[in-house]
Amino acid sequence: MASEITYAEVKFKNESPAPVVKGLPKKKKPEQHPQKYPLWLPWLISLLLLLVCIALVVVLLERGWTCCPKGWRRFQGSCYFLSLDRMNCAESAQNCTGMGSQLVVINSKAEQEFLSKQKTQSVRRDNVYIGLFEEKVGQWQWADKTPYNVTAAFWRKEEPSPGHENCTVMHVPEGNLYNWNNVKPDTMHHRICEAAAVIV
Template identity: 35%
Template sequence: MAPEGPPQDREKEVWWLQVKVWSMAVISISLLSACFVVSSVVTYSNSVYSKNKKLSKLQEYQQFYSSLTCVIGGKEVEDWSCCPTLWSSFQSSCYFVSAVKQSWAEHWKNCSRMGAALAVISTEDEQDFITQNLNEESAYFMGLSDPEGQRTYCIWVDRTPYNESATFWHSGEPNNPSERCVIVNFRHPSRQWGWNDIDCHEPEKSICEMTKIYL
């Protein structure tokens, strides 16, 4: 058994041990504090960047729209999906119903000026949503046409492929090769909305569609 050293040596060893323990504790706390500060700064910077990015986008869209209506959505809490105020929101699109009666070409231009296009209707759910906001006594141009008069109706304004299995023609329509544009309207005998071919110069109302604005 090794002989114990003098009491003052043992006290010195204990003192140095305490100094080491406290030094390590201080260093650990300092590192944790530094990490917290860095993390806070990064989080704050990201938050500021995200807000500035949203503000920049809002200012960009203010060229076309005086105000937007936004809802929180997406995977992140801070993700916003927006439609121009007075437009209707459905899935990933916004819709605007024009009450002005014009030709198909004029409506095409007006939709384009708003960063939109004449509506492309590809599902029954979409048609049901759109028509619930329409007047049964009116007819509305949409983004389908047959410019060659071949009765194929293969051209949507956004080049979406024409799918015959997802069309909603009224019975007996289309029925006239010289009627090269399409409206959605309500037929009282059948009590339902559907598509009808019509002369492109005929003045009717219209439906514009645009992709939602994500901020």
């Protein structure tokens, strides 16, 4: 007896199995903590810090830092050099110009007060040239051509005296604000040079 072979026709359907849908993990609810400050407070602090920074930048840009060369003294927007040596009037003016400055031009009572107090231990300065000259008899002129104002002048009593004294000195030992004296241009005195302070 011969063995029989039985064939069976098997058909597979090309179907993917039904997807298994898993549920999304449940989110944990954040723990509720009582709020210690209002929500707008960090914004307010940030805004205030920003305004402070802007104000500082504006102030620094407008004013800047004022610097003077070594050995010069600063007052307001100017630098002042008090000489250690003596020269005549023309040499004093020329020396200041050579340093990129000029003999001092006094514009205010505050500046006069500042300069009247300038003394050093090493050099005794009795008289110092300032930048006021008599161009013609009775016509005084500042070195930078600033108009001369007699009501803002600080002459000693009985000064300026008439004659050939067409340069001006500040008599430092005077002890008060009114210490200007006119002198002959060939007399040897110390000088005060003035230059604008450098703003950085």
